[in-house]
Amino acid sequence: MANTKSTSPAYVGFGMLTPVYIMALDKLPKHNTGAIVHQVSDYVYDDAAIIACNLRQWDVPTAMIGTAVGDDLLGHYVADTLKKMGVQGKVRFTKKYKTPLEVNISDKKGARTYFWQRTPEILGTLDTADLSLIKKSKLLYVDWYDGDHILRAMEEALRHNVPVFLNFEHGHKHPELLKKYAGLVTICQAVTDAAQIGKRQAMLSVARKLFKSGIKTAIITMASQGCMVVHGEEVIRVHAPKVKAVDGSGAGATFSAGFIYGFLNGYNLEDSVRFAIAAASLKVTQPGLQMFPVKEIKALAAKLRIDRMIYRGDQFYDIKKLLRLKQSGPLVDHILVKEGRKLAEKYLPKKKIERKKIKRSLVE
Structure with a gap:
């Protein structure tokens, strides 16, 4: 990891600071019984801090604005760990x-x-907490479960035109919260239980709700089912690869870190989502939160299956279905068919070429 003391943080996380012990075992024991723990890992949580540390492992300059910790052994462990990782910001x-x-x-x-x-x-x-780190950053991350305490940081980011990434999880179920946060959010990551078990309409419903609220980029995560991202008229569904899960702790935060990594490095939407899914998928294959190298993540990302859709007029349209329409059919001149073909020409051939280059470079 590069030294970032003299570099303004690209990422600033705002939220809870707490040490965590992660125990990996085969199966949760029944009530009033026990189980053998195979490995114990320690880290600094919550999600904002996980992302700050994960991004540092990929040489991104980061900072944390967090809750105060006790002046005790665990509190100093938090401060020392963040310092060792190169995460900027004063721990109080x-x-x-x-x-x-x-x-x-x-x-x-x-x-x-x-x-x-x-x-x-x-x-x-x-x-x-001192918010001065936000001013020169390129992205602020907040969690909805920290309540209204996040509003001050979000408003500070808005004053300085800093994009805000909100981890909204199930918060979208509360209309008053969505209304309160939507005008302050650039990227919103949400989840729905129905989507996690593969129900496509649930996924589309949440995406539509977020997008109609004014959020520019809506991300719906679906655990082992992958994710869907909507930005403008572009909709991308990335399927997660099948992996042998060992430790799911921090997988959601690792996905966020992966997407943010792509965002900060100027990746297009598809590449950002591919990287995020690949990073989270690899993370669960080993205990703890030691990140895989960028090169390995990109290699997996290039192999992931994707689906494309168009979001227009409050409706989602599958590009492949539009392209399968007969050239001489009654809908050949329909605006959606034309736009679908334009998007295919814009993205699909280009992506294939880029993936070949990525694979070739990894071999070389």
Whole structure:
């Protein structure tokens, strides 16, 4: 990792700071029984901090604006870990409470069970955090579960024209929250349980809801089903590869880190999503949060299957279906058919060439 002390952070995370212990085992035990833990990893959570550390492993300059931690052993572990990773930002210490702790338990199916400490007193320290790091950054990341404490940071980003990435998860179910955050958000990552088990209409419904609220880029994650991203009229569905899951902890944050990596490096939409899915898929194959090298992630990303759609007039249209229409049919001159072919010509051939170049360069 490169030294970033004199470099303005490209990424700034805003949110909770807590140490975490991640325990990997075969299967969660029944109530009042036990299980053998194969490996224990430690890291710094929540998602904003995970992403900051993950991006540092890919040499992106990052910073954290977080909650205060206790002036104790665990609090200093958090500060020392962020410093060692090269994450900028001052960690504040307090004697008013002990550093909160999180414990995650992951099984072979990729499921995770977690126990965390989050009190209003701890989250309230976000309201007095110094926001000066945001001004020169290229992206601010916030989590919806930190509540209204994130609004001040989002408004600061808006004042300086800094894009905001909101991890909204299931928050889209609350219309009042969507209305409150939508005008401050550039990229929104959400999830729906129905989409995670492969229900396409649920995925499209959430994407439509986010997009109609005014959010420029809507991301719907679907765990092992991959994800869908809507930006303007462009819709891309990327299917996740089949992998043997060992530890699902931090997979969502790793996906976010992957997409942000692409965004900060000027990737187009498809390449950003491919990189994000590949990074998250590789992450779950090993315990802990040691990231795979960019080169390996790109190699997997180039092999992923994608579907393309057009979003227009509040409707989603499958490009492949439009292209399969007969050249002499009654719809050949329809605007959607024409636009579908234009998009295919714009993206599909170009992508094939780029993927060949990527594969060739990896071999060489």
